[in-house]
Amino acid sequence: MIRNYFCILVMLLASAIVIGQDRPNSTAQNYLSMRWTTVATGMPANWYGTDEAKRVAENVLVSQKDIGGWVKNQPYHHVFSDSLTTYYKRTKNDIGGTFDNGATITELRFLAKVYTHFKDERYREAFHKGLSYILSAQYDNGGWPQFYPVRDAGVETRTDKTEPYSMHITYNDNAMVNIMNFLKDIYADVPELAPLKIATNTKDKARKAFDRGIDCILKTQIKVNAKPTVWCAQHHYKTLAPVKARSYELESFSGSESVGIVALLMDLDHPSPAVIAAVDGACAWFGENKISGIRVERQTDSRGNRNTVVVTDKEAPSIWARFYDLETGKPYFCDRDGIKKYALDEIGAERRNGYSWYTNAPQHVLDAQSEWHKKWGVD
Numbered sequence: 422m423i424r425n426y427f428c429i430l431v432m433l434l435a436s437a438i439v440i441g442q443d444r445p446n447s448t449a450q451n452y453l454s455m456r457w458t459t460v461a462t463g464m465p466a467n468w469y470g471t472d473e474a475k476r477v478a479e480n481v482l483v484s485q486k487d488i489g490g491w492v493k494n495q496p497y498h499h500v501f502s503d504s505l506t507t508y509y510k511r512t513k514n515d516i517g518g519t520f521d522n523g524a525t526i527t528e529l530r531f532l533a534k535v536y537t538h539f540k541d542e543r544y545r546e547a548f549h550k551g552l553s554y555i556l557s558a559q560y561d562n563g564g565w566p567q568f569y570p571v572r573d574a575g576v577e578t579r580t581d582k583t584e585p586y587s588m589h590i591t592y593n594d595n596a597m598v599n600i601m602n603f604l605k606d607i608y609a610d611v612p613e614l615a616p617l618k619i620a621t622n623t624k625d626k627a628r629k630a631f632d633r634g635i636d637c638i639l640k641t642q643i644k645v646n647a648k649p650t651v652w653c654a655q656h657h658y659k660t661l662a663p664v665k666a667r668s669y670e671l672e673s674f675s676g677s678e679s680v681g682i683v684a685l686l687m688d689l690d691h692p693s694p695a696v697i698a699a700v701d702g703a704c705a706w707f708g709e710n711k712i713s714g715i716r717v718e719r720q721t722d723s724r725g726n727r728n729t730v731v732v733t734d735k736e737a738p739s740i741w742a743r744f745y746d747l748e749t750g751k752p753y754f755c756d757r758d759g760i761k762k763y764a765l766d767e768i769g770a771e772r773r774n775g776y777s778w779y780t781n782a783p784q785h786v787l788d789a790q791s792e793w794h795k796k797w798g799v800d
Contacts, residue, residue, distance in 0.1 A: 562659075
């Protein structure tokens with residue numbers, strides 16, 4: 422997606438017409454139509470020194486919760502009306518932020534980029550406030566919830582009034598992996614963050630939090646007959662057992678979220694025997710549970726309605742289901758009624774077309790496993 426937007430940007434730059442001294446930034450002609458995540462972290466480096474980036478930074482500052490996080494799925498790069506600015510100011514004390522869908526980490530990476538150009542101390546202060554939020558949100562067992570502080574029971578579902586799923590350790594949509602990659606960049610003092618001059622004791626805190634996160638990952642890995650396999654999309658914040666999230670996201674072996682976890686473990690320097698066993702166990706599970714001979718198509722009927730279907734194709738590359746039953750190991754699919762079905766066409770159009778049920782991402786870690794073994798001398 423970022424590459425596509427960058428190509429569009431190059432084309433616009435090539436065709437831009439400069440008029441006198443009032444030269445518009447050609448990037449401004451298209452960044453408003455982009456996704457916030459692209460604008461926040463995927464623009465050319467010099468764009469973060471423009472007036473447009475500075476304006477966006479004001480939005481990011483005003484929308485930060487007092488506790489340090491941000492809410493998800495908001496187009497912070499769009500022009501804020503006076504009423505929207507007032508709303509963000511009025512709700513700063515509302516409970517918490519989230520790490521779902523890249524929230525909070527995305528905003529912090531954006532602030533680091535604009536600070537590099539403007540050296541505005543407000544950006545730096547907001548960055549450290551957000552970093553403190555991340556460190557505060559971590560459980561003693563090393564995991565992170567999706568939402569912090571924990572929301573009241575029953576917020577996310579009308580049927581489960583006991584504990585909201587957002588309080589559980591969340592691998593879903595790479596929430597915890599995103600946090601840990603960010604913390605790794607903090608203590609490694611990567612060039613993108615170096616201008617912030619993060620204090621040594623803060624880097625040490627980030628390193629310790631990262632290490633606790635690795636310990637949590639190793640402890641939550643699902644074992645079958647004492648063999649490590651993969652992970653569920655979320656694990657209980659106390660017992661570490663696999664747990665459900667939304668009604669159609671039941672306890673499972675995750676063929677999707679587990680990929681980001683494995684990639685994180687493979688990126689560790691001098692992996693311990695425990696890490697090596699975790700990676701090899703997950704890769705073995707991926708190898709045993711790949712699905713061959715089918716591909717997923719998105720078709721459109723005569724009325725323009727989208728329909729996702731599975732078709733037979735002996736030449737198709739291997740794919741994996743997002744969820745596998747913990748007892749039978751079979752791929753399953755769900756409507757919002759939470760009843761497992763074992764074929765995609767058995768669920769309704771709303772969930773069938775509105776969710777990603779298959780992935781090819783495990784192939785990436787399988788392809789990298791051999792070189793990873795060689796790099797670290799794994800037999």
